Amino acid sequence: TYSDNEGDKNFVNAFLNYSKKIKAIDMLVFSGFQYSNFDQKSWSNVQDNFNNTQFEMSQNRDQDFKVNVFSGRIDTEKKFKNDLKLEIGGLYSSADSKSDIDIFYYKTGVDEISNYDFKEQNLAGYSQFSGKIKKVDFSFGVRVENTNVNGKFKSDLLPLVDKNYTNFFPKAQFTFPIDSTKSISVNYSKSISRPNYSSLSQGATYINPYFLYARNIFLDPTMINEISSTFQYHDKTVKLSYYKNTNPVYNSFTFDEQNNIMTFKDVNFDKETGFNLDFELPFTYKFWTTNNSLIFILEKIEDPSAVFMTSKPYFYYYSNNEFKLPKEYNFVLNFWGLTKQKVGVFERNPMFVVDMAVSKTFFKKWSCTLSWNNIFKNTIRTENFTINTVSSKARYVVDSHEISIALKYSFGKVKESEFK
Numbered sequence: 278t279y280s281d282n283e284g285d286k287n288f289v290n291a292f293l294n295y296s297k298k299i300k301a302i303d304m305l306v307f308s309g310f311q312y313s314n315f316d317q318k319s320w321s322n323v324q325d326n327f328n329n330t331q332f333e334m335s336q337n338r339d340q341d342f343k344v345n346v347f348s349g350r351i352d353t354e355k356k357f358k359n360d361l362k363l364e365i366g367g368l369y370s371s372a373d374s375k376s377d378i379d380i381f382y383y384k385t386g387v388d389e390i391s392n393y394d395f396k397e398q399n400l401a402g403y404s405q406f407s408g409k410i411k412k413v414d415f416s417f418g419v420r421v422e423n424t425n426v427n428g429k430f431k432s433d434l435l436p437l438v439d440k441n442y443t444n445f446f447p448k449a450q451f452t453f454p455i456d457s458t459k460s461i462s463v464n465y466s467k468s469i470s471r472p473n474y475s476s477l478s479q480g481a482t483y484i485n486p487y488f489l490y491a492r493n494i495f496l497d498p499t500m501i502n503e504i505s506s507t508f509q510y511h512d513k514t515v516k517l518s519y520y521k522n523t524n525p526v527y528n529s530f531t532f533d534e535q536n537n538i539m540t541f542k543d544v545n546f547d548k549e550t551g552f553n554l555d556f557e558l559p560f561t562y563k564f565w566t567t568n569n570s571l572i573f574i575l576e577k578i579e580d581p582s583a584v585f586m587t588s589k590p591y592f593y594y595y596s597n598n599e600f601k602l603p604k605e606y607n608f609v610l611n612f613w614g615l616t617k618q619k620v621g622v623f624e625r626n627p628m629f630v631v632d633m634a635v636s637k638t639f640f641k642k643w644s645c646t647l648s649w650n651n652i653f654k655n656t657i658r659t660e661n662f663t664i665n666t667v668s669s670k671a672r673y674v675v676d677s678h679e680i681s682i683a684l685k686y687s688f689g690k691v692k693e694s695e696f697k
Contacts, residue, residue, distance in 0.1 A: 278485040279332060284319035305354040313346045317475070323483050334383040338483060344374035344474045361408035368401045376478035392431040393479045393494065395438070399424050414452040421445055422469070428477070428494055438494060444469060462507045471498040472526060476543060491542040497524045499545075516555040525549040527578065527622070530667040539667065546583070546622070551576030564602065570595040577621040584663040589619040605638040626659040646683045654678050 292311040299306065319340045324332040352366035376393040400423045407416035421443065428438030448466035455461065481491040505518035529544040554573040561567075570593070577588040595613040602608060614629035631653055636646040658673045 278335075278483075279324045279326070280483065281322040282320065284317070287314075287316045289314045303356055307352040307354075308350065310349045311347070313344075315342075315344045315475070317342045319480075321483060325486055335486070336383065336483060337381040339379040340480055341377045342374065342475060342478050342480055344372060346370065346372040346474070357408075359408060362406070364405045364407075366403050368399070368403075370399045372397045372474055374474050374478065376480060378479060378481070391479060393428065394431065395426075395428045395474070395477055395494070397424065397426045397474075412454050414450075416448075416450045418448040419446065444500075458511055460509050462509070463505075464507070465504045466502075468501045468503075469498050470501060472496040472543070481540075487538055489538060489540045491540050493542045493544060496526060496543060497545050499524050499526060512559055514555075514557045516553070516557075518553045518555070520549075520551055520553075522549040525578065529582070529664045530669060531665050532667055546578060546580040549576065549578045565598065565600055567596060567598045569597075578623060579621055580664070582665050583622040585621050586624060586662075587619050588621045591616045591618045607634075607636045609634040609636075622662050622664070624661040626657075628655060628658065629653070630655055642687045644685045644687075646685075648679070648681045648683070650680075651678045 290311070290313045292309060294307070294309040296305065296307045298304070319338075321336070321338040322334070323336045323338065325335040326332045348368065348370035350366060350368040352364065355363045357363070372395075374395045376395070378389075378391045380389045381387075382389070401420060403418065403420035405416060405418035407414075409415070423443045424440070426438055426440040427436050429436040446467045446469065448464075448468075450462060450464045452460055452462040476492055476496055477494055478492045479494055481489050484490060500523040501520060502522075503518055503520040505516055507514055507516040524545040525548070526543050527546050528541060529546075530539055530541055532539045552575045556569075556571045558569040558571070559567065572593045573590055574592060575588065575590045579585060593613070593615050596611065598610045600608040600610075609632075611632040612630065615625075615627055617627045618625040630651055632648070632650040633652060634646055634648040636644055638644045656675045656677065658675065660669070660671045660673070662669055
């Protein structure tokens with residue numbers, strides 16, 4: 278299969294924020310509005326060659342996706358005596374997208390046109406109360422959110438997706454100091470992770486006559502429950518956490534026996550659970566500053582449509598090292614990696630990536646940086662799984678190797694700024 282492809286993406290984002298402190302009642306009011314527009318066009322002219330004969334025109338695919346999102350919010354913050362603070366706020370967002378596909382089949386002369394419209398509205402209210410009782414820092418929070426979703430093909434009378442639901446998200450955190458250098462905190466939170474709007478379109482990529490990569494208009498958000506405890510000593514921490522995710526999003530295969538086409542797309546799995554043991558270990562020695570993370574992970578991904586293999590612990594490590602050298606030279610060495618992952622449904626290969634950078638300051642205002650990432654070109658990632666009776670052994674080759682030179686000039690000094 279050979280395809281001639283063209284495409285472009287345009288993104289516009291505008292926002293306006295206003296913050297006002299009302300001194301008479303010691304209250305801070307924050308309001309903000311945001312508008313975003315994303316427009317993506319893609320065109321493909323596909324040729325297929327069967328049995329090593331000759332290429333023949335197969336399809337002309339013209340796809341257009343547009344989304345507009347408007348949101349507004351208002352937050353208030355009121356402080357009381359004894360470091361007590363009450364925060365109350367609300368948010369409204371509205372999104373509408375249009376996903377249009379025009380596929381012309383050269384063999385049959387059929388022109389297949391499909392128009393899908395999607396709308397989503399979110400209305401949320403939230404509050405948090407925090408402070409200190411004796412030596413214990415605490416915070417309680419709650420968020421109530423209503424979501425209204427409607428998705429419809431223009432050719433259909435009834436909507437294909439019609440949802441209206443309300444979710445309740447509590448959270449709580451307590452921090453108990455042991456002495457001036459050590460503390461223990463306990464945290465619980467429930468949250469939501471939504472698919473982006475382009476994932477909810479009808480877009481599809483033609484790989485070959487038997488294989489498509491597609492979006493999924495039926496994706497649901499993921500609900501996340503997490504409880505954790507952290508021990509902190511100076512700037513070093515150890516954190517143990519347990520999480521349970523409902524409707525997590527992962528890749529899946531479906532096979533259409535009638536048309537002999539396999540489709541690869543994101544779907545909601547049943548659930549995902551896991552334990553993390555996280556060590557954060559920064560330290561400084563003379564001209565060397567380093568930040569290190571070591572996370573031991575045991576997670577299990579489950580779904581009735583998938584073959585469950587096994588779950589075994591694996592770990593992720595990351596190290597950022599900066600060396601301040603004479604004559605205003607800086608040398609940075611980053612490396613990170615993952616051991617082999619067996620997480621129930623998926624099995625993935627280990628990874629190890631190294632990045633480097635050297636920078637030099639000239640005449641106080643000029644600086645030059647030479648960066649070199651993924652030095653060992655570890656670009657092949659493998660993944661094995663069996664879903665919907667389709668067994669997959671995939672190899673993904675990612676070309677992320679880059680060498681770059683950056684030259685920077687600083688005008689004057691940057692004043693102190695405040696960001697909320």
